[in-house]
Each structure stands twice: as structure tokens, then as C-alpha cells.
Amino acid sequence: MSVSSIILQQLVNGLILGSFYSLVALGYSMVYGIIKLLNFAHGDIYMVGAFVGFAALGVFGGMLGTNWLGILAALIISMILVGLLGMLIHRVAYQPLINKRAPRMSILITAVGVSFTLFNGVMVLTNGEYQSFNTSLGFEGIGIGPINITYTQIVMVSATAILMLSLYWFINRTLYGKAMRAIALDQDACRLMGINVTRTISLTFFVGSALAAAAGVMAGVYYGSIHFFMGFVIGLKAFTAAVIGGIGSIPGAMLGGLILGLLETAGTQLPFVGSAWKDVFAFGILILLLVLKPTGILGKSEIERM
């Protein structure tokens, strides 16, 4: 393959990977923006999303087929169920601590506990084995020169774009979105204005978790196999993406995810990096960025203490 076709191929790969990172990063950023909590368990929510989608496809696959219709059904079911799981986690694990005005370190450690519970729970349920997503999606696609972009890839990127645009509309054009933005600015004032703060935070968890679940299902379909530990690394990467874009910023999370996806796939092509070192490369970027520009590309600078 020529150099230009390698670049094009990697661009497509990077865009797909970046889409998954962006969807997960959005949940991180939304929750962080509204209650300043680093939801450590968010990567595991993505993993649970993949498994719920897998189970749903198993149940509905016979009825709707394992083609796009079945996958769409699995995606929607997974988004709703995992969204509810996110709300449950917020109510059971985080809200009691927020009510007590516990130090942020306690909430962070609770989030580690939630992460442990989720991935070990799935490990027990699946005996720690890999599960393979059986879909009947082929490799047909559009050929551009020597490379082939499959319809699956096109649909993945479009679906991500649709989800992001809907989110953007939801945050900026609806009353609930307005409430979220207001709470991010001043919680106490919102309470005085009659906004149900707890319920709005719950809703944020629902939306963030649903987006992560969507990414989980799509990643499962795209890569073909899922595993209980798949959320760990992507959780880290999505956090990196959220920081690159500026944590708390929604367009930032979208942009950060795409940038990280592209950088990482570019990294695998670099000498001395390669695929064995790509995670080191990504975390290296994170550490470098946090040191040089902790506010990210689109983030606002703020002075904060724990």
C-alpha cells in the first residue's frame, strides 16, 4: 500500500476509535461539569452497556435478525437500561455522600468501589470469558482508491454524529438542558429558583450512561468481542479525551475524543511507538497535557480545591 492510502486507512480507523472515545468522554465531562465528580466507574458503564447490548441481541436477534434492525434494537435497549443503571448508581452511591457534603476524595473512592462492583459483577456473570458479538454485517463498502470503507464504519461514525447532535440540541434547546447548565453554574441558586437539583443530576447520569452504553454496543459490534475488563482502559482514554478537550465542556469532549483517536492510530504507525506502546503514548499525552495545559483546548480555567 502506498503512503497516502495508509494515511487514509488510519484516518478512518482513528475516526472510529475517536467516536467511541468521544461518546464515553461526554459522560465524564457532563458529570464532572455538573457536580465536579470524576465518575471513575464510567468506563465500566461502557462495558456493562456492551454486555447488555450483547444480551439484548441474543434475545431479539432471533426475532429481528442480527442485522441493522436487531443491532438498533439492542442499542436502544442497552441505552435505556444502562441509563437507568447510571441513575441507580447516582442515587445509591453518590447522592448520600453529596448530601453529607463529604470530601471529594470520599466520593472518588466510592466511584472506585462502583467500578470494582461493576467489573467484578460482570466477571462473575460471564466467568471472565470473552463473548463474541455475532452479527451478519459484511465487509461491503465504498472503495476509495485501494482502501475500502465499509458500510459498518460509515454507520458507526454517522450514529455517533447523530447522538452528539441530539445531545447538543438537548443541552442547549430544552428546559432540562437549561437546568443542567444552570446547576453547573450555581447549585444553590438553582435550588432557590425551584429546580429539582437531585433529579436533574440523576438525569445527567442517565444521559451520560446511555451515551457510554451506545459506545459499548457499537464497539462490541465493530470489534466483534467483548470482555469484562474492556472498560478499564477506555475509561482512562476517555478521561484523557475529556481533559484534552477541556473537562466540563461538551464540544470539548467530542473534539478531544476525535483528537485522541487520531493521535493514537497515528502513534501506532510511528517508529518506536507501535501497537505495544500505544497505551503508553496515550497516557504520556495525558500527563504532558495535564502539566502544560490542564484546562484543555476548550475548557475554562477555574481555581478549585478539594
Place this chain on the structure above:
Amino acid sequence: MGNSKQVIDSLMDKLGGKKMRNTALILLAALVLLLPLAADNYVEEVMTNTFFYILLALGLNIVVGYAGLVDLGYAAFFAVGAYTTGILTKMGWDFWLTIPAAVAFSLLAGVIIGGPTLRLRSDYLAIVTLGFGEITRIVARNLGITGGASGLVGIGRPSIFGFKIYQISHFYYIYFILVVLGIVVALRLHNSRLGRAWQYIREDEDAAEAMGIDPVLTKLYAYMIGAAFGGVAGAFFAVKMTAISPETFAFTQSAMILLAVILGGMGKIPGAILGAVFLVFFPEIFRGIGQARMLFFGVLLIMIMVFRPQGLWPERRS
């Protein structure tokens, strides 16, 4: 809930009495010293393992408990120590000479990770330390000198004054001595000028800075000392196991040590010890439930944070 808390607190007060405490300590030390005479290999192995985690928990307690910094990658320091000793003994160094090297490299790792990141907000720090832990593991897996994915095997057993240390009861006593030393160091640090500076920073960083304490430097000391504990523990771990592999130092390991510190009560030495004991005993006692025990760990962590965020035996703050 409130009532049971009062009962526990009053119990702790009674135990905290000086006379009571000294008697209890002497009894405990005698029990630990005499245990190998009566116990079988399994019990000695579990106890040695407990000592090992106590040492790690004491080290992490300095970072998390004293200075209030979240560290989700503590296993990295322990890995650096273990690999340093492993590589150097295989190159023909005497084990005892590798300990200073292991400490030096762990300190260096502490400076590398702490230097640029300690200015950050603490929740960022959590993720950076997590990333650093992963980097360490991946580096160990990819480098030739660390033996790649299969790790180092056949690390030589040490000897002292010609006496070869190889039995589990030998390691039992060595680890016990390490724990006692660790407790002394941790206790001395807690009551030192530096220890007070850490607590001040933990409670109010701005006020501490206004009083002339350099927060970044003080935090860096906490990181380095915590790292040194991990390095020493790692060096002894390498010679006890004689084989180390990158997966020994995965995130779960860091999370477990953190759990021990939090469980027992951050900032308090008996708390860290209690947490480590619980951490080792719990899976041994509940061997029957197998994989699910980690699930219970997660649930337990959430419950402790929600119902008793200060830990089982927290530091009393005036």
C-alpha cells in the same frame, strides 16, 4: 447507625488508653513472635502475606492518609523496587546491596510522577497516578531487561552472615521486622515537623501555604517516602517469590492497597494495619465464594464510604 457509632467510638477510646494499649501491644508482639512454633506453613504464608500488605499500606497511608493525596498507581513503586532487585540480583549483586538501589529507583519514580503532577487538582492526580501505574506495567511487559510478559524467574534467595534465608518461617520473621521498622518510621514521621505540615496541607492547603509551607515540595516528600516504602516492600517481595511478572502489579493490586488504607481509616497506623489484615484474611476466609469475593469488596467499599466514610478505626482529630 448513630448509636452503634457511639459504641464503637467509646470502645476505641478504652482501647486507646495508654496502659491498655501497651499491654495489648506486648501481648500481640509475643503472640506474633511465638506463632511459627505452633502454626503450619499455610498459616505462616498467610501471616507473611499480611505483613507484606501492612508494609505497603503503611507506605500508602503516608501519601493518602497523612498528605491527603489520592494515589491509584501505588503498585508502580512496588514494581520498580521488585524489578530493580530482581534484575540486579540476577546480574550477581548481593541482595542487601540491591535494597538501596531499589529505594533509589522508587524515589526517582516518585519524583518523576510527583514532580509535574502534584500541582494538579487531586482528582486529576488520581487519574494520572492510575495512568502511571499502567505505564509502568506496560513498560515492564515490553522491555527485554524485565523479561517481557513472562517476567523474571529464578531470582536468588538472600543470605545473612552466611545463613541462607529460604524457608517461609525465615521470611515470616524478616517481614515482621520490616513491619516493626515501618511502624516506627511512620510513627516518627507522623509526629515530625513534616508530618504536621502534611496534615496542615491536607486540612487547608491555602492556609498552609500562607504559613510558609511549600505545598508542592511537602507533597513531593510524601510521595517519595511512600515510594520508598513500596520500593523496600518490592525488593523483599522479589526474593520471597523468586519470580515476578508484570501482571502482579496490575491496577487491582494498587486498588487493594488503597482499600486497606481506606478501610482501616485514613491517616492512622493501627487503621492501616487493621485494613491490611482484613484485606488478606477476608479472601482466605471466604475462599469458598471464589471470584465473587472481589465483587463483595467493591460493594463493601461503597458501603463503608456511604455509612462510615472515616473508616473502621479513624484518626481522632481535635
